[in-house]
Amino acid sequence: MTILDWIAPDKQVWTNVMNASRTEKALSIMGLVNWLGQVTLKVIGELGAVAIFFAYGFVLIFTYPFQFRKIIQQVYFIGVKSFLIISLIGLFTGMVLGLQGYYTLVKFGAEGMLGAAVALSLIRELGPVLTALMVIGRAGSSIAAEIGIMRISEQIDALDTMDINPMKFLVSPRIAASVITFPLLTALFDVIGMIGGYLTGVLLLGVNSGIFFNRIYDSVVLKDVTGGFLKSLFFALVVSTICCYQGYFTHMRPGGFGAKGVSLATTSAVVISCVLVLVLDYVLTSFLL
Amino acid sequence: MTQPFIEFKDVSKSFGNLQVLDKVNLKIYSGEITSIIGKSGVGKSVLLKHIIGLLKPDSGQILIKGKPLSEFSKAEWKAFKRSLSYMFQNNALFDSLTVFENIALPLVERTKLPPQEIKKRVDFRIAQFELEEVRDRYPSQISGGMQKRVALARALVTEPTMILFDEPTTGLDPLRKNAVLNMIAHYQHEIGFTGVMVSHDIPDVFFISNRVAIIENKKIPFQGTPLELEQSDNEIVWQFIHGQEVLQDQLTGLNPRPEVEKLVEKLLKQVALKKTIFTVVLFTIDDLEEIKKGVGYIASQRIFQCLAMTLKRYMSNKDYAARFGSSEILAVLPGADASRAEEIINKISSDCSQQELMDPTKYKKVCIDFCLKAGILEVRQPMDMATLLASAKKNQKVIAKMECKGVSGKK
Numbered sequence: 001m002t003i004l005d006w007i008a009p010d011k012q013v014w015t016n017v018m019n020a021s022r023t024e025k026a027l028s029i030m031g032l033v034n035w036l037g038q039v040t041l042k043v044i045g046e047l048g049a050v051a052i053f054f055a056y057g058f059v060l061i062f063t064y065p066f067q068f069r070k071i072i073q074q075v076y077f078i079g080v081k082s083f084l085i086i087s088l089i090g091l092f093t094g095m096v097l098g099l100q101g102y103y104t105l106v107k108f109g110a111e112g113m114l115g116a117a118v119a120l121s122l123i124r125e126l127g128p129v130l131t132a133l134m135v136i137g138r139a140g141s142s143i144a145a146e147i148g149i150m151r152i153s154e155q156i157d158a159l160d161t162m163d164i165n166p167m168k169f170l171v172s173p174r175i176a177a178s179v180i181t182f183p184l185l186t187a188l189f190d191v192i193g194m195i196g197g198y199l200t201g202v203l204l205l206g207v208n209s210g211i212f213f214n215r216i217y218d219s220v221v222l223k224d225v226t227g228g229f230l231k232s233l234f235f236a237l238v239v240s241t242i243c244c245y246q247g248y249f250t251h252m253r254p255g256g257f258g259a260k261g262v263s264l265a266t267t268s269a270v271v272i273s274c275v276l277v278l279v280l281d282y283v284l285t286s287f288l289l
Numbered sequence: 290m291t292q293p294f295i296e297f298k299d300v301s302k303s304f305g306n307l308q309v310l311d312k313v314n315l316k317i318y319s320g321e322i323t324s325i326i327g328k329s330g331v332g333k334s335v336l337l338k339h340i341i342g343l344l345k346p347d348s349g350q351i352l353i354k355g356k357p358l359s360e361f362s363k364a365e366w367k368a369f370k371r372s373l374s375y376m377f378q379n380n381a382l383f384d385s386l387t388v389f390e391n392i393a394l395p396l397v398e399r400t401k402l403p404p405q406e407i408k409k410r411v412d413f414r415i416a417q418f419e420l421e422e423v424r425d426r427y428p429s430q431i432s433g434g435m436q437k438r439v440a441l442a443r444a445l446v447t448e449p450t451m452i453l454f455d456e457p458t459t460g461l462d463p464l465r466k467n468a469v470l471n472m473i474a475h476y477q478h479e480i481g482f483t484g485v486m487v488s489h490d491i492p493d494v495f496f497i498s499n500r501v502a503i504i505e506n507k508k509i510p511f512q513g514t515p516l517e518l519e520q521s522d523n524e525i526v527w528q529f530i531h532g533q534e535v536l537q538d539q540l541t542g543l544n545p546r547p548e549v550e551k552l553v554e555k556l557l558k559q560v561a562l563k564k565t566i567f568t569v570v571l572f573t574i575d576d577l578e579e580i581k582k583g584v585g586y587i588a589s590q591r592i593f594q595c596l597a598m599t600l601k602r603y604m605s606n607k608d609y610a611a612r613f614g615s616s617e618i619l620a621v622l623p624g625a626d627a628s629r630a631e632e633i634i635n636k637i638s639s640d641c642s643q644q645e646l647m648d649p650t651k652y653k654k655v656c657i658d659f660c661l662k663a664g665i666l667e668v669r670q671p672m673d674m675a676t677l678l679a680s681a682k683k684n685q686k687v688i689a690k691m692e693c694k695g696v697s698g699k700k
Contacts, residue, residue: 146385158381161341162447163370164398 053248054241057171067173074177078139082185089134090189093126094118094196101197102205114207115215118197119190123220123228127190128182129281132235135178135185136273140243143174144269147247148262156248171244175237182236183229190228227288234284238276243269292355294319294451294483295340300349302335309335311507312349321499322477322484326491326529331504333487334378337453340485341375342366371399374444378455378487380436382428382443389415389424392443414442418472434465441469445476454486458493466490470497491529503529522547541597549611549621553674556623561671568630568667570620571681572596576659577616583657592646596661599640603633619678627667634663634688641689649693656693663688 061067101117147170150156159166194216201207246269250256256264293316302310309332317323325333338344339351342358351358353369361369382391393411396402402410415424418438423431428439437457444452457473458466470490474497477484488494495501495515502512503526511518511526518526524547531546559565574592581589597618600610610620622630641647641661649656664685666677 150383153384154377154379154381155383157343158375158377158383160343161370161373161375162395162399163367164395169398 050241050245053245057167057175060168060172061176070173071176074173075180078177079181079185082135082138085134085138086131086185086189087192089130090192091196093130094193095200097121098197098200102201111207112211113215114201115212116219119194119216119220120224122190122193123224127186128228128231128235131186131189132239132277133274136239136270140239140273141266141270143243144247144266145262147244148250148265151248151250152258152262174244175240178236178240182232186232231284234280235277238280239273242273293317294354296352298350298352300346302347308507313509315502315509315512317485319483320481322486322497323500324486324488324494324498325502325504326488327504333504334455337455337487340453341373372450374447374449374452376440376444376454376457380440382436382439384428387425387427388420388439391439392446395447410446414446418442434461437461437469449482451483456487458490473497541594542601543597544609544611546611549609552609553621557671560668565624566669568622568625568627568665569681570630571664572618573662573685574616574659575662576657579657580659583655584652595644595646599637603636627665630665638688647691649691658692660687661689
């Protein structure tokens with residue numbers, strides 16, 4: 001494995017470089033550098049575009065006229081409608097944490113620590129991340145698809161011609177609603193998860209209930225909770241921006257027009273959001289620790 | 290003339306390698322309906338989208354009341370935009386909002402009217418466009434014609450001073466089409482807005498337009514009043530206003546009239562130089578107008594088509610024929626003398642007599658006599674077009690006849 005292998009996944013380029021004469025070699029390397037430069041520029045350009053998109057959409061939340069009604073509608077859609085699925089996922093995550101935690105802790109004779117293990121992993125890590133992933137799957141994809149369809153059927157242009165700012169009309173309420181709902185859903189996830197841990201740990205495997213809750217009480221400090229919420233806030237901004245951005249610029253996508261463009265936009269919205277949530281999770285954790 | 294409300298000055302626009310507009314100049318006057326006509330995909334909508342700023346020109350300028358759009362301040366642009374409505378080709382209704390909410394949206398979002406006032410105004414438009422039944426339905430639940438009416442209602446609800454219509458009648462049945470055009474004309478008289486309409490409903494749009502611009506081949510070869518349009522001898526314009534005849538000519542294989550006129554002029558010049566001779570044959574169907582009125586439009590057209598197709602069958606590749614007027618065809622036979630023309634006429638004469646259309650028993654309801662005449666003129670000396678046609682007409686003889694004698698339907 002050489003460095004060239006790593007930066008040029010296209011094997012043909014690499015073989016060409018190896019088999020070429022000196023001038024050709026130089027040219028191929030130039031091509032490689034060219035390609036690398038193009039990719040870098042494209043990525044940076046895209047990042048810049050997303051950043052401007054986010055900043056614009058975010059600022060518009062606070063400009064008159066305020067859109068309480070639309071924000072509430074989006075809170076209902078992103079938050080309330082995710083209630084059940086988040087509860088379900090939270091419950092099973094907590095239950096499996098209880099089982100796995102008990103299995104590990106019992107080897108050290110420390111099954112009394114189960115409450116702390118379950119609570120800390122939920123509040124610090126699993127709560128924000130799994131909530132974000134579930135909301136991406138449920139609401140993020142539909143945000144991208146909805147805005148994408150509005151784009152291809154000229155509804156966004158229609159808003160523009162009516163002098164209604166489409167960013168304010170479509171994007172801002174969704175960002176605002178995400179910022180409101182993500183932490184709340186995360187809190188819900190955490191609580192239900194702990195109940196799940198209690199179910200398996202205490203009721204099924206017989207850990208003392210008083211010790212279970214006492215350990216939670218002892219080990220969880222405010223910093224853990226605020227850290228978890230901070231994560232979910234960042235996730236909210238990233239997820240809502242990426243999903244709106246992908247839908248909003250469906251028509252700029254090379255090679256994807258109409259319904260195909262919307263499907264590609266939805267796919268990339270979900271994939272990019274998920275990847276970014278996990279990457280951001282690592283980065284934030286390393287800062288928060 | 291007064292200063293145009295909107296003026297395109299040398300506007301060019303390309304999408305990638307595809308150039309759509311090439312130094313287009315267009316004037317739109319206040320309080321008038323200007324129609325932009327052209328074939329599909331020549332950039333009519335692109336032209337409209339430039340007015341409302343959805344597209345920006347690559348070069349050239351768009352002037353609003355003499356001021357370039359690019360020099361507008363944010364506030365001026367906002368004010369201008371608020372005075373406009375745009376009716377999209379595919380309606381662009383918000384599919385997650387009901388009909389009522391769709392029409393109300395521009396009022397809700399950008400005015401501070403109290404809800405009762407908005408409801409009053411929207412209900413007024415809903416009643417006006419007979420949309421009461423579908424008030425609470427979603428756009429996907431109503432028919433295409435209704436969607437068009439909703440879009441029109443949404444465009445009018447803000448009482449704009451200018452409305453851009455992007456093919457408002459495409460995809461509607463003829464009755465609804467007339468209704469939509471009527472509505473546009475009616476409100477234009479009532480409110481006095483400036484209208485720009487992209488369409489290919491010819492000639493219907495001429496009746497409601499004050500000005501017409503034709504876009505063809507990236508340029509605007511003609512703009513003016515419908516009257517000027519009709520008087521224009523531009524070939525493209527001719528093809529547009531005679532759209533229906535052109536279609537029939539294409540069906541029958543006839544050449545466009547301007548093409549044949551040009552050929553005759555060229556041949557006449559050569560005749561003057563004693564280089565060649567040519568022969569023309571002028572066919573006339575007598576009483577075709579009567580048939581159109583009495584028997585029907587289709588019958589009259591079938592008779593004409595029959596003549597044209599028979600004629601085409603006996604002509605060689607070098608010969609040309611075109612419709613001159615509603616019941617006349619001029620055939621031009623370059624290099625031929627009268628005897629060849631005679632030959633062709635004889636063949637047509639015998640062919641036509643056997644046609645179903647020449648059988649009086651087929652006209653059960655109304656039967657009208659008609660006859661087919663042909664006049665030959667061998668051109669050996671230079672003359673002008675009018676003399677040529679007149680002399681050919683003078684030489685006309687009856688070559689086929691249909692008589693209704695003894696048929697009960699005779700009028």
